[in-house]
Amino acid sequence: MDVLPSWRDGALKRAILNFVDSVTDPNSACYVEPDKRLATFDHDGTLFVEKPLNAQITFVKDRLFNDDPEPRPATGNFFERLQTNFANWFDDIESDFKNITELAFRNVTPEQFRQASNSWIQTAVHPKFNRPYIDLVYKPMRELLSFLHKSQFDIYIVTGSSTDFIRPWSEQAYVIDNHHILGSSLKTDLEEDENGRLELVLEPLPFYFANGENKVRSIERLIAEQPIFAFGNSRGDIEMLRWAGRAENSFCGLVHHTDDIREYQYSPDPAIYLGDCTLDQAEKYQWQVVDMKNDWLEVF
Amino acid sequence: MDVLPSWRDGALKRAILNFVDSVTDPNSACYVEPDKRLATFDHDGTLFVEKPLNAQITFVKDRLFNDDPEPRPATGNFFERLQTNFANWFDDIESDFKNITELAFRNVTPEQFRQASNSWIQTAVHPKFNRPYIDLVYKPMRELLSFLHKSQFDIYIVTGSSTDFIRPWSEQAYVIDNHHILGSSLKTDLEEDENGRLELVLEPLPFYFANGENKVRSIERLIAEQPIFAFGNSRGDIEMLRWAGRAENSFCGLVHHTDDIREYQYSPDPAIYLGDCTLDQAEKYQWQVVDMKNDWLEVF
Numbered sequence: 001m002d003v004l005p006s007w008r009d010g011a012l013k014r015a016i017l018n019f020v021d022s023v024t025d026p027n028s029a030c031y032v033e034p035d036k037r038l039a040t041f042d043h044d045g046t047l048f049v050e051k052p053l054n055a056q057i058t059f060v061k062d063r064l065f066n067d068d069p070e071p072r073p074a075t076g077n078f079f080e081r082l083q084t085n086f087a088n089w090f091d092d093i094e095s096d097f098k099n100i101t102e103l104a105f106r107n108v109t110p111e112q113f114r115q116a117s118n119s120w121i122q123t124a125v126h127p128k129f130n131r132p133y134i135d136l137v138y139k140p141m142r143e144l145l146s147f148l149h150k151s152q153f154d155i156y157i158v159t160g161s162s163t164d165f166i167r168p169w170s171e172q173a174y175v176i177d178n179h180h181i182l183g184s185s186l187k188t189d190l191e192e193d194e195n196g197r198l199e200l201v202l203e204p205l206p207f208y209f210a211n212g213e214n215k216v217r218s219i220e221r222l223i224a225e226q227p228i229f230a231f232g233n234s235r236g237d238i239e240m241l242r243w244a245g246r247a248e249n250s251f252c253g254l255v256h257h258t259d260d261i262r263e264y265q266y267s268p269d270p271a272i273y274l275g276d277c278t279l280d281q282a283e284k285y286q287w288q289v290v291d292m293k294n295d296w297l298e299v300f
Numbered sequence: 301m302d303v304l305p306s307w308r309d310g311a312l313k314r315a316i317l318n319f320v321d322s323v324t325d326p327n328s329a330c331y332v333e334p335d336k337r338l339a340t341f342d343h344d345g346t347l348f349v350e351k352p353l354n355a356q357i358t359f360v361k362d363r364l365f366n367d368d369p370e371p372r373p374a375t376g377n378f379f380e381r382l383q384t385n386f387a388n389w390f391d392d393i394e395s396d397f398k399n400i401t402e403l404a405f406r407n408v409t410p411e412q413f414r415q416a417s418n419s420w421i422q423t424a425v426h427p428k429f430n431r432p433y434i435d436l437v438y439k440p441m442r443e444l445l446s447f448l449h450k451s452q453f454d455i456y457i458v459t460g461s462s463t464d465f466i467r468p469w470s471e472q473a474y475v476i477d478n479h480h481i482l483g484s485s486l487k488t489d490l491e492e493d494e495n496g497r498l499e500l501v502l503e504p505l506p507f508y509f510a511n512g513e514n515k516v517r518s519i520e521r522l523i524a525e526q527p528i529f530a531f532g533n534s535r536g537d538i539e540m541l542r543w544a545g546r547a548e549n550s551f552c553g554l555v556h557h558t559d560d561i562r563e564y565q566y567s568p569d570p571a572i573y574l575g576d577c578t579l580d581q582a583e584k585y586q587w588q589v590v591d592m593k594n595d596w597l598e599v600f
Binding site for chain 1: 410411414463464467478479485488490497498500507513516517520521522523524539542543546
């Protein structure tokens with residue numbers, strides 16, 4: 001039975017199959033015990049469409065301009081500028097994050113945030129594919145996750161998106177337990193209501209942004225194991241791929257977005273490939289590159 | 301079969317058994333599905349001896365004065381003051397933490413820290429009980445953890461001690477998976493050696509101190525479920541117990557150290573019971589109090 005039916009037969013698919021064979025065959029010199037088979041995946045652009053705008057940012061945008069039933073505060077010029085050019089606001093996350101998050105998530109508990117995310121992902125329609133975002137998981141990557149699960153890998157999503165943005169639908173989209181999402185998070189306030197009941201609410205300040213070096217820190221702090229399989233697609237994944245590449249026998253993969261018909265073509269895109277180009281890194285560190293247009297028979 | 305043989309038959313033991321019965325019996329009005337049975341335990345003083353000095357602080361002290369093979373840097377007066385009155389240095393964690401951690405763990409990776417902790421806990425001998433620290437788990441609490449496991453509870457240790465201090469021996473001491481420790485942690489530096497290989501090393505700065513309100517934040521951020529069973533022993537556990545007490549049907553317990561012969565008697569101790577006394581809180585919030593001297597037939 002073909003375990004990766006949406007992957008074209010070729011060198012890349014063979015490399016994946018050979019690697020998994022080599023670490024799961026007890027007679028192989030590269031055999032790895034099941035409890036040491038750790039796989040880490042980036043989310044946006046690796047498992048899930050991230051264009052024309054990252055899903056969580058689109059979620060926040062929709063909430064600000066479409067969903068929120070409360071009237072806008074009189075922020076005047078700030079709110080108008082935000083509406084005109086929303087995407088650019090997140091270019092400078094440090095300075096704009098607080099204002100936007102405060103507008104979108106004031107007095108919201110983490111559980112309410114998760115419910116809002118889940119409701120949005122099931123219903124919001126993607127402008128190019130005309131289907132709900134929940135359907136925009138890459139089919140070949142779902143097959144890969146399933147294949148790794150069956151091969152007794154422990155799989156984590158390590159993402160710059162918020163843990164609580166992905167958590168409520170990770171089981172449905174990826175068959176990945178909601179505790180296996182290592183993402184970003186906001187600070188929280190512990191407040192006491194008039195009945196003395198404690199309540200946590202989100203603060204509009206980042207607690208942790210799980211990107212770049214912080215992906216490695218999250219893996220070490222929360223899993224404390226060496227990944228032997230990792231997949232990413234952008235600048236923010238370089239350190240995680242290099243970290244997985246430390247293992248004596250490892251597989252590191254990079255999704256290259258080369259398909260402007262079925263998905264998007266966006267490399268080199270300075271908005272994603274900041275500084276070092278990941279394709280150069282792929283060659284330097286011998287990562288396996290998925291050419292989406294040619295390696296995937298189906299995308300969704 | 302008695303599932304809690306080291307607990308004296310009485311009101312407290314009945315309260316535990318009745319609570320677990322009520323949430324696991326499908327015919328009970330208080331029935332809770334297995335995947336919602338979350339239990340959270342403090343560590344030091346609740347599962348494990350914390351006198352005469354907290355275990356992790358003793359570990360650091362031993363490392364500074366006994367174990368470290370490298371010569372001390374010429375810190376002169378600082379190091380002498382440290383040696384004279386070590387315990388008091390940690391009274392002001394903010395200001396002393398950096399100096400002490402830098403001395404004890406310079407150029408140490410998280411994995412080396414875990415190995416050092418595991419080696420210490422197996423061999424260092426407690427001054428009162430004259431046995432290795434690994435043996436100083438309270439036997440009644442081990443029985444309680446085992447009983448909750450069998451009753452399909454998901455159990456986490458939520459502790460001000462470092463996650464990586466407890467992680468390497470949590471399976472041995474508590475039959476708790478090393479990913480079920482939510483503790484404190486240090487910052488880390490991601491460095492590149494001359495071969496371009498990445499290495500994470502500890503920085504002598506706290507990243508997160510999981511005490512008090514931060515215990516609730518850790519539970520929400522990392523588990524994202526409501527605990528229905530919680531146990532603590534000190535000021536740093538009040539918020540966690542109140543958080544568990546939010547659940548419609550919950551059990552909140554407090555270990556009261558009343559046994560100066562078999563363990564220690566230290567309440568009210570201003571070093572532990574800062575500000576509000578947890579016994580007052582116990583009455584106010586209807587927490588169950590373990591009177592160690594009377595409720596435990598054996599301690600270790």
